[in-house]
Amino acid sequence: MPRRSSNRLDTIEYIGPRPVKPQKRPNFLGGWVVLLIAAGAAYFFGKDIWVAQAQQVTPTSERAVALISELQPSANPGERLAAAALQRAQAQVSYEDAYYAIPYPNGDIPLDKGRAEDLLVRSYRAALGIDLQTLVHEDMSEHFSEYPQIFSRKTADANIDHRLTPNLQRFFRRMGAEISVADDSGQELPSRVAADYLPGDVVAWRLPGGRSHIGIIVPGPGDRRAEPWVVHNRDAGPVWENCLFDSKITGHYRFFGKKAEKAKPQS
Structure with missing residues (x-):
């Protein structure tokens, strides 16, 4: 019987030795490249982590005490004021913005209560014997x-005037204690240069929502001593933190009790 044709190819039987798949030569260079890349990545990212950890110097009570003991005996009134502010940052104070009827002069609300302006008033009294309640009134x-x-x-x-940031700003300005720099248009504004802020300087901000706020410049902790940090009370009690440029600065003042000509940043 004749064999029918098919479109399929018939299987061809192969007779001979089994084909041997050629083996690749080991690429030693490629392995070293991978190792070098991995080592470089580990160094790069590890270095960044180490630097970040080194920069995270926390403002502990121990560092505050050491800094206070260094600043308190200073002949510089700004450093003594910064020491008094750091002492306030160690106190247990709950935020309080209510109106109080207080004595005059040298009156104060309960010491375990207060807000940003009270921290300022208490620091000036403790460090320099300056009663902002009396002077402002x-x-x-x-x-x-x-x-x-x-x-x-x-x-x-006299119960409240010295406890309001806008009044303190106007008082410092009237005393010639305002520090400002001129921008390209000649308008005078607070500086954005950290080196222009010295221990004991007073800074005012405009917080989100439009509320005024005020605090005192102090040195940073540990190896960050040259940085201008802030002691202030923003709704949660006195704190020592790195937040000078976190909000819009509306005023910068250097006041040690005497009326002076308009102040300028120190070079």
């Missing part, structure tokens, strides 16, 4: 129209 009593008209009041109030 006396100046406002004589020049009330020169101050922000807060709460639509018509006269000065």
Whole structure:
């Protein structure tokens, strides 16, 4: 019977030795390249982690005590003021912005309560014997129209005037203690250069939402001593932290009790 044709190819039987697959030569160079890349990556990322850890110097109580003992005996009033602010940062104080009827002069609300302005007032009294309650009240009593008209009041109030940041800013400005720099257009603004801020300087900010805030410049902890850190009380009690440029600065002042000509940053 004739064999039918098929479109399929018939299997061809192979007779002979089994084919041997050629073996690749080991690539020793490729292995070393991989190892070198891995080592380089480990060094690069490890170095970044080490640097980050080295920069994370925490503001501990022990570092605060060491810095206070160094600054307190200083002949520089700014350093003594910074020491007093650091002492305030060690106190247990709950945030309080209520109105209090307090004595005059040298009046204060309960010591376990306070806000940013109270920290400032207490630091000035402790370090320099300067009573901002008295100074602000006396100046406002004589020049009330020169101050922000807060709460639509018509006269000065020794219970609260020194506890409001806008009043403190106006007082420092009137005392010639404001420090500013001129931008390209000639407008004078607070500096954005860290070196222009010295221990004991007072800084005011505009917080998100428009609220005014104020604090004192102090040295940083440990190896970061040359950096301008801040002691302030922003809703959660006094703290020592690196936050100078976190919010918009609206004022920079250097006041040690005497009226002076307009201050400028020190070079």
